[in-house]
Amino acid sequence: MTVDAVIVGSGPGGSTVADVLTAAGWSVVIFEKGRNHLVDLEHPERLATDYSNDEIKFLYRHFLGPDPFLEPRTFRTGPADGDHSFVGEVNSIPSTVGGGGIHADGKVPRFREEDFTLLSSFGPQDGAAVADWPLTYADLEPFYADVERRIGVSGDAEANPLAAWRSGPYPMPPGPSMYGAVLSSAAAEQLGYHPYPAPGATNSEVYDGRPACNNCGFCAFFGCPIHAKGDPVAMLQRALRTGNAELRPETFVSRIRTDGRRATGVDFIGPDGVEHSMDARYVVVAGGAVETPRLLLLSGFDHPLIGRHLMVHFQTLAVGGFADLRFHAERGRAVTHLHDDALVPDDASRAAAREAGLPWMRGGIVEHGGTGLPILEAKIYPWGPAHKESMRRSPLRDRMWAFTMQGEDLPVATNRIDLDPTVRDVRGFPVARYTYAPHPHELAASAHHGPRMAAILEAMGAEWTSVVTSPGTAGGPAEKSTPDAPMSRHVMGTVRMGEDPATSVVDADGRLHQLPNVVIADSSVFVTSSGYGPTLTLAALAARAATAMTG
Amino acid sequence: MPTWLTPEEYETLAAVCDFLIPADQTPGAAAAGVVDYIDGLLGAFSVDPPRIWAGGAFSGRHGGPAGFTEFHPLTALDELAWRTRIEGSQGRPEREFNGAVVGLQQRYREGLAALGADFCARDADEQDRRLRANAPFTKLVYEHSCEGMYGAPEYGGNRDGIGWSTIGVAGDVQPRGWTDDEVSEA
Numbered sequence: 138m139t140v141d142a143v144i145v146g147s148g149p150g151g152s153t154v155a156d157v158l159t160a161a162g163w164s165v166v167i168f169e170k171g172r173n174h175l176v177d178l179e180h181p182e183r184l185a186t187d188y189s190n191d192e193i194k195f196l197y198r199h200f201l202g203p204d205p206f207l208e209p210r211t212f213r214t215g216p217a218d219g220d221h222s223f224v225g226e227v228n229s230i231p232s233t234v235g236g237g238g239i240h241a242d243g244k245v246p247r248f249r250e251e252d253f254t255l256l257s258s259f260g261p262q263d264g265a266a267v268a269d270w271p272l273t274y275a276d277l278e279p280f281y282a283d284v285e286r287r288i289g290v291s292g293d294a295e296a297n298p299l300a301a302w303r304s305g306p307y308p309m310p311p312g313p314s315m316y317g318a319v320l321s322s323a324a325a326e327q328l329g330y331h332p333y334p335a336p337g338a339t340n341s342e343v344y345d346g347r348p349a350c351n352n353c354g355f356c357a358f359f360g361c362p363i364h365a366k367g368d369p370v371a372m373l374q375r376a377l378r379t380g381n382a383e384l385r386p387e388t389f390v391s392r393i394r395t396d397g398r399r400a401t402g403v404d405f406i407g408p409d410g411v412e413h414s415m416d417a418r419y420v421v422v423a424g425g426a427v428e429t430p431r432l433l434l435l436s437g438f439d440h441p442l443i444g445r446h447l448m449v450h451f452q453t454l455a456v457g458g459f460a461d462l463r464f465h466a467e468r469g470r471a472v473t474h475l476h477d478d479a480l481v482p483d484d485a486s487r488a489a490a491r492e493a494g495l496p497w498m499r500g501g502i503v504e505h506g507g508t509g510l511p512i513l514e515a516k517i518y519p520w521g522p523a524h525k526e527s528m529r530r531s532p533l534r535d536r537m538w539a540f541t542m543q544g545e546d547l548p549v550a551t552n553r554i555d556l557d558p559t560v561r562d563v564r565g566f567p568v569a570r571y572t573y574a575p576h577p578h579e580l581a582a583s584a585h586h587g588p589r590m591a592a593i594l595e596a597m598g599a600e601w602t603s604v605v606t607s608p609g610t611a612g613g614p615a616e617k618s619t620p621d622a623p624m625s626r627h628v629m630g631t632v633r634m635g636e637d638p639a640t641s642v643v644d645a646d647g648r649l650h651q652l653p654n655v656v657i658a659d660s661s662v663f664v665t666s667s668g669y670g671p672t673l674t675l676a677a678l679a680a681r682a683a684t685a686m687t688g
Numbered sequence: 689m690p691t692w693l694t695p696e697e698y699e700t701l702a703a704v705c706d707f708l709i710p711a712d713q714t715p716g717a718a719a720a721g722v723v724d725y726i727d728g729l730l731g732a733f734s735v736d737p738p739r740i741w742a743g744g745a746f747s748g749r750h751g752g753p754a755g756f757t758e759f760h761p762l763t764a765l766d767e768l769a770w771r772t773r774i775e776g777s778q779g780r781p782e783r784e785f786n787g788a789v790v791g792l793q794q795r796y797r798e799g800l801a802a803l804g805a806d807f808c809a810r811d812a813d814e815q816d817r818r819l820r821a822n823a824p825f826t827k828l829v830y831e832h833s834c835e836g837m838y839g840a841p842e843y844g845g846n847r848d849g850i851g852w853s854t855i856g857v858a859g860d861v862q863p864r865g866w867t868d869d870e871v872s873e874a
Contacts, residue, residue: 354866563769
């Protein structure tokens with residue numbers, strides 16, 4: 138049997154491709170190495186009930202995968218660290234049906250126009266492969282609008298003066314503002330920033346047969362118990378309902394087969410532990426910017442740029458303590474407000490760049506948020522007689538508010554994913570190894586914007602503030618790997634797109650220059666990282682690539 | 689009766705947990721069920737499905753059916769991961785593809801032994817000294833104690849939600865959720 142397309146990965150990229158292709162009558166098989174907790178495969182109109190408000194299951198027991206024992210990753214900052222300096226959980230975006238869409242808190246902003254023309258708009262940076270994308274915002278805008286409708290996005294098209302132009306409104310209005318975000322937005326506005334309701338893949342009303350979000354607060358890191366989140370569930374359901382799609386969870390694709398000129402299909406290991414193969418006219422790879430280059434390398438593909446230019450948003454966290462306020466951040470959508478000012482250079486950031494010896498610098502979106510997770514909080518406090526009083530007073534949860542900046546990470550050729558020389562996954566295949574260290578740009582942008590975020594917290598009335606970064610000084614959950622590894626799940630750039638096969642791996646439609654019936658449909662193809670969350674942009678690119686496939 | 693710990697180990701662990709999260713005007717870790725949470729993890733495979741992942745979508749505490757008590761069945765790979773994590777690799781090749789793994793059961797058995805059979809009978813200064821002398825084990829017990837104190841009661845700890853009520857959090861809230869006013873107002 139030859140299917141029209143095999144899709145590797147069921148996250149926002151793979152699900153979008155499945156939705157577009159099956160609507161055009163193509164037969165597709167979606168392979169997902171993780172478990173299925175999302176849809177009833179026999180009755181796709183029914184949604185699973187496995188997700189819950191359960192901090193243990195999601196934060197400490199790897200419910201969404203990958204389990205770091207079965208599928209570890211390795212990390213090093215550079216060859217001086219040896220083969221690797223850490224083995225275990227490194228930046229594990231979920232491995233489950235729905236992929237990274239499941240755990241996210243559903244912020245889905247678009248990029249700005251100049252994010253696609255970084256070299257032309259801002260110029261080069263030493264030590265970084267700053268480049269323009271082979272497509273523009275205008276090329277992508279119809280697909281942004283399309284995937285906003287597919288996913289179900291709430292937002293206010295008028296609220297952000299720094300946003301790119303839009304062809305129409307959001308499909309839904311914004312949901313309720315979190316109490317802390319009401320206060321932090323007011324303080325930010327007072328200081329001249331432009332906060333706005335975060336575009337959210339969380340239903341503010343009944344949408345596409347799924348309910349409105351009821352503000353349970355278990356959003357970031359959790360699957361949605363009532364399916365009010367625009368994880369890829371809607372796209373997968375639609376694809377399955379056509380009868381043209383088959384979804385195979387717990388199935389690991391180990392190799393793309395080729396005849397030298399074209400891909401002919403894939404080898405895979407199913408839940409039975411046995412290797413099989415399947416023929417396909419197209420192979421779509423949507424495993425994310427870590428697993429996708431790993432599969433290309435496992436398949437013996439030899440383009441020298443595969444795995445290179447790994448980008449991970451540089452996180453700068455400013456936290457503030459408020460003795461007289463309780464933010465109850467366990468209520469609501471985790472993050473309801475953003476501001477984009479750090480993405481638009483101003484006189485102050487230009488001066489800071491000059492001082493750091495850089496031609497320019499950009500930060501990223503600043504998320505207004507708090508935390509409502511008591512186990513996470515408890516593990517931070519010391520043990521002993523003061524423990525319970527700390528938990529009741531709650532200086533690091535209920536009385537804390539924070540800004541997180543997802544800073545633009547420049548593409549650097551030595552930052553890369555390759556195959557670890559010794560560490561294997563449970564099926565015996567080499568695991569992905571990160572080699573990563575930030576460019577001076579990220580450090581300078583963080584040093585510039587961190588104190589500015591802290592100043593907003595002070596204007597809001599904070600008694601104390603503190604700034605930490607990841608990579609760098611942020612601790613994160615107790616079993617978190619190594620402070621050198623970036624915490625942000627925004628991984629990008631390892632199979633970059635471009636017109637020239639010498640400087641890029643895929644073309645503007647995501648097709649490998651060397652094997653045009655292999656299509657990459659995830660954030661691997663990003664040329665630059667911007668400072669916006671990657672989900673909507675990768676879904677828009679996937680919709681565009683799938684549309685190009687069907688002609 | 690404990691599921692996996694011996695009665696003596698259970699008693700020592702209760703003293704350790706109470707030292708780490710002591711009672712004040714509200715119950716300490718042991719009274720809140722933290723030792724049962726840890727014992728339930730160490731003995732997770734004594735029941736089927738194993739006590740690894742509580743079910744969904746709702747607990748029943750805020751409406752809807754009580755799904756948390758129906759633990760998820762594990763796949764063969766899930767079982768391999770969790771048995772290795774709990775029991776250790778024990779020289780079995782399928783558990784040692786990246787080397788030997790020391791399991792939680794061994795860490796607890798050896799850790800509690802290192803604290804001494806007389807741990808419960810010693811004064812607070814001596815208990816403190818022994819816990820600090822066994823810092824990696826103490827850190828492990830503390831992290832598990834935080835989970836048992838403030839995690840879902842279905843895992844054996846946080847008895848009757850006492851961990852949540854003493855610090856004023858609701859724990860799980862589905863399917864009720866929060867109203868828009870509860871989100872946006874002080």
